[in-house]
Amino acid sequence: MSTDHRAVLRDRIEDKRDDLVDLLTELIGQQSVTGNETPAQEVVSSRLESRGLEVDMWEPDADELRDHPGFFETASYQEQGYENRPNVAATREGVGDGRSLTLSGHVDVVPVDEDEWRYDPWDATVEDGRLYGRGSNDMLGGVAAILIAYEALDDLEVELAGDLTLQTTIEEEAGGPGGVLSALERGYQPDAAIITEPSGLPNIGMASAGVMYFRIEVPGKSAHAARGYAGVNAIGKAAEIYRALDDLDRERKSRISYEPAFRQNPELEGHETNLNVGTIDGGDWPSTVPSGALLEGRIGWPPGETREEVRADVEAAVRKATETDEWLSEHPPEFEWFGWNAAPHELDTDAEIVQIARENAETITGGETTFGGGSGGNDERFYNRYYDIPCPSVGPRGENIHAADEYVEIESLVQTAQTLALTAIDWCGTAE
Structure with missing residues (x-):
């Protein structure tokens, strides 16, 4: 033409x-x-x-x-x-x-x-x-x-x-x-x-980016809050898992770089991979020690890793948090990948x-x-x-x-x- x-x-x-x-x-x-x-x-x-x-x-x-x-x-x-x-x-x-x-x-x-x-x-x-x-x-x-x-x-x-x-x-x-x-x-x-x-x-x-969603069901033990010593607070245990995932997020950010992700937006540098706990649900009454908590999150990453490698990273962090906690080691959380599963x-x-x-x-x-x-x-x-x-x-x-x-x-x-x-x-x- x-x-x-x-x-x-x-x-x-x-x-x-x-x-x-x-x-x-x-x-x-x-x-x-x-x-x-x-x-x-x-x-x-x-x-x-x-x-x-x-x-x-x-x-x-x-x-x-x-x-x-x-x-x-x-x-x-x-x-x-x-x-x-x-x-x-x-x-x-x-x-x-x-x-x-x-x-x-x-x-x-x-x-x-x-x-x-x-x-x-x-x-x-x-x-x-x-x-x-x-x-x-x-x-x-x-x-x-x-x-x-x-x-x-x-x-x-x-x-x-x-x-x-x-x-x-x-x-x-x-x-x-x-x-x-x-x-x-x-x-x-x-x-x-x-x-x-x-x-x-x-x-x-x-x-x-690769994108995957995960869900973690954390067990606890219910009790009246006035006798909290008899229970195990599932939200508190979920917080320990959250901290482990947050540590993993920082560690991954320190070692993963992908220039095309920040060519147009320099603020993305250092954030090419991201692990986010997006929802948390637990407990049913203010004066009851919660017997369960549910975390849901997303992990995203640029080209360079397979889904299997990323899953292994996340699961290892949760497993480590579980094994070092007396309650969780005996009552391990249930881990599930769901929804988004894109390479x-x-x-x-x-x-x-x-x-x-x-x-x-x-x-x-x-x-x-x-x-x-x-x-x-x-x-x-x-x-x-x-x-x-x-x-x-x-x-x-x-x-x-x-x-x-x-x-x-x-x-x-x-x-x-x-x-x-x-x-x-x-x-x-x-x-x-």
Whole structure:
């Protein structure tokens, strides 16, 4: 495609800026917290059908995925199953023998504490070039950019030589096997893929962290508080295990480093791995010595360790705390891994799809790309780790992901859509 035609395409996407904002506003309004993805998927499906595409909507089948090394039962699956939680895909077939590409994003978002927000999290607010709302940056903004990029190509009747699949998936925030993994196993296995996680264009994501959840049930012995000598306080024993895990967290931080995790955010240096006890529950009455306590936590780590190695680290710390305590050594806690069970991944940044996306992102933004990642889990791992399909993150700029007053920069949404459209042309090729 000539330079003039590329400029026309960029201008067409710029002209659709208001449409992009309106679409993102509509998606945010669906309140698509993990488990309630259907309303947002219906918006996507309707948009695709309006362009004459044949839409494939399907519910994941856990039994069909269960033997896959990337599968685990997510918390959302255990609580709600996959019924009435569809994935969506539509393919525009190429007119030649060009390479295929999938543009993918997840429609689920995390819950909100509305008391923390200055803005209505479910009714987008535009202010000073930013659009505020839950999922605006993570990652309904990227989903909207995918759709607008495609519509601009369609408006200009650009004929791609290779197949282009537009895909939106569920439950990424819970780990994603019912989403991208289900799509891959359904047959959506392109030559390359791009997921529009908010990489901070022109920056591009090239790695993800391993993430696992654990649960520790700590026994005690109940007694009246006035006769506490007759009991064993399970919360106190849980505190000893917490301290052991906290010591392990500091020790791991001192020896584990992963530069891509802090290239974009220097404050992450020294925190590339993280072990967090996120919930504690114990006791049932102020004047009763608690007979049980429950700890739940998360460990995340960058590429470089296997899940088996990390599990061994955590279990050894708990075992050591148990063996050195008289009560716990005779009444050991029950340890369980549950929920998130994702391995890390790292993508070779020399991969052609990465370099094409980089060149377009730098041209469009006027900035210089930094390759980052490895501090959080994401869906790209399914493509890169299990199917050898190169898949970077190419998405907008914003802040407050998973926090109050999440926002995305509207200009970066437009730039993301422009980058996606031009990258699709360069990767898939066009008809002569």
